[in-house]
Amino acid sequence: MIQGKILIIDDEVEFASTLRQRLALRGMDVSDAHSGTEGLEQLAGYKPDIVLLDLKMPDMNGLDILSLIKEKYPHTEVIMLTGHGSVAAGIEAMEKGAFDYIMKPVDLRDLLVKIEQAAAGMEQTSHGQ
Amino acid sequence: MDSDSINTLRAEQLDSYGRLLAGFSHEMKNHMGVIRESSGLLQDLVAMHGAHLDEQVRTRLEKATAMIEERVKTTAQMLHHLSGFAHRSDVACSAFQPGQVVEELCMFLQRFARLSKCELAWRTEPGAISIHNDPSLLHHLLYRLFALVQERFEPGDSLLIETGADDGQAMICFYYRGAPATQLNLPEELNLPLALLQGSCVIEKRDGGHEIRVRIPSLPLA
Numbered sequence: 001m002i003q004g005k006i007l008i009i010d011d012e013v014e015f016a017s018t019l020r021q022r023l024a025l026r027g028m029d030v031s032d033a034h035s036g037t038e039g040l041e042q043l044a045g046y047k048p049d050i051v052l053l054d055l056k057m058p059d060m061n062g063l064d065i066l067s068l069i070k071e072k073y074p075h076t077e078v079i080m081l082t083g084h085g086s087v088a089a090g091i092e093a094m095e096k097g098a099f100d101y102i103m104k105p106v107d108l109r110d111l112l113v114k115i116e117q118a119a120a121g122m123e124q125t126s127h128g129q
Numbered sequence: 130m131d132s133d134s135i136n137t138l139r140a141e142q143l144d145s146y147g148r149l150l151a152g153f154s155h156e157m158k159n160h161m162g163v164i165r166e167s168s169g170l171l172q173d174l175v176a177m178h179g180a181h182l183d184e185q186v187r188t189r190l191e192k193a194t195a196m197i198e199e200r201v202k203t204t205a206q207m208l209h210h211l212s213g214f215a216h217r218s219d220v221a222c223s224a225f226q227p228g229q230v231v232e233e234l235c236m237f238l239q240r241f242a243r244l245s246k247c248e249l250a251w252r253t254e255p256g257a258i259s260i261h262n263d264p265s266l267l268h269h270l271l272y273r274l275f276a277l278v279q280e281r282f283e284p285g286d287s288l289l290i291e292t293g294a295d296d297g298q299a300m301i302c303f304y305y306r307g308a309p310a311t312q313l314n315l316p317e318e319l320n321l322p323l324a325l326l327q328g329s330c331v332i333e334k335r336d337g338g339h340e341i342r343v344r345i346p347s348l349p350l351a
Contacts, residue, residue, distance in 0.1 A: 012159050012162065012163060014163045014166075014167070015159070015162045015163045015166055018163065018166035018167050018169075018170050019166050021170055022166065022169055022170050022173055025170075025173050025174075025177060056155075083155050083158040083159055083162070103205075103209070104158045104159065104161070104162040104205075105158060105161040105162040105164070105165040105166075105201055105205050106162060106165070106166070107202075108166075108169055
């Protein structure tokens with residue numbers, strides 16, 4: 001089972017909520033936030049290890065939130081969720097420190113692999129310290 | 130309005146359509162995301178907590194959710210291509226793989242081919258090159274060529290669109306089995322600004338069918 005807390009930040013309430021339920025059914029500790037502002041609040045309180053972050057939200061740009069996360073919580077891994085047709089946006093996010101990106105509509109199997117990889121990377125880092 | 134103003138207006142109109150289409154595609158992906166997750170949640174619940182369900186009900190639920198998943202995947206793929214298609218009009222000229230432009234277009238041409246009871250296939254040959262040109266105009270050229278070939282389709286005919294390279298230029302071949310188009314002056318017939326693409330068209334017989342070859346050069350960077 002994947003250890004660590006996961007936070008989903010996506011303004012699509014039904015998407016975030018359903019994805020949260022599916023990850024929770026697999027034994028994961030998951031929370032969801034439905035705006036950039038709410039996401040930043042939860043980052044401070046919930047202290048997630050992995051963030052699934054939507055690229056485009058009405059109140060804040062996902063790339064700006066990514067920069068804030070990397071600045072304040074450098075050990076938190078971020079996987080970008082993008083509905084944008086361009087792979088370029090995902091690559092730009094990775095250049096800014098995102099662990100990886102995944103296109104919407106999300107294939108859960110792909111997402112689980114990326115979450116596992118992010119969690120494994122964090123475990124290695126913590127053992128190395 | 131003079132012709133320059135009309136051309137400017139048309140270009141702006143195309144740009145607007147492109148942006149609207151890209152927005153539409155983005156929105157649809159969000160809806161697809163919710164449908165996929167909801168269907169996935171149903172699948173999870175049936176798999177994890179559905180042991181008490183009647184066998185028939187369970188099987189029907191599994192089939193229905195699998196069908197939703199399959200259709201969402203296909204729709205997502207189409208939206209991905211629609212998005213790429215729409216963004217092509219963002220800039221007049223850019224670097225791109227002609228094979229990708231062909232693929233974006235063919236996703237939508239499949240329906241027209243199916244309605245004509247014809248088979249449409251496409252492939253990119255190894256060694257295809259990237260070029261600097263106008264991808265939106267290439268969409269237009271390829272669509273017009275497809276429409277020309279489609280007019281000659283009889284049920285059971287086939288069309289293969291191949292992308293490759295020849296002498297340092299991108300080459301797109303329409304190989305089809307149907308009535309020949311050999312007497313046509315393509316640029317004139319299609320009313321296409323081939324001069325803008327600086328492309329050339331050749332029509333030849335090939336393996337019992339006909340082949341229309343279009344060369345698309347890489348334009349110098351502005």
